[in-house]
Amino acid sequence: MPDDAGGAVHSAPRGRLWLQMIGASREQWTAWLALVVMVGAVVLLYLSASLAVSRDPLLMPLDDTYIHFQYARQWAAGQPMTYYPGDPPTSGATSLLYPPLLALGYAAGFSGWSLA
Secondary structure, three states: OEOOOOOEOOOOOHHHHHHHHHOOOHHHHHHHHHHHHHHHHHHHHHHHHHHHHOOOOOOOOOHHHHHHHHHHHHHHOOOOOOOOOOOOOOOOOOOOOHHHHHHHHHHOOOOHHHHO
16 A cells, blocks of 8 residues: 555554554553453452352442441531540541541432442
């Protein structure tokens, strides 16, 4: 196939054309593919383990999530920054923004997994 100047255009073999278009070498592509497969395997392992041990759809991986939900419930109940009803305010949450945002969901009538 000639180019505009009348010379021949040398193209890559069809199998490697897409690699040239995205600017990746075969080694880079293999590394990214390996990373994606490993992340996918970890996600599948977590989901299968979570579903095997819990009646809920999923378990939260960190206790911070449970702490944020508890602070949000209390915030929605009119007791901001308290962990248990009637306790004095504490700064036990690792985020000062996330519990009030979750509390808006609780106040709107959402609960449990519908907040996630």
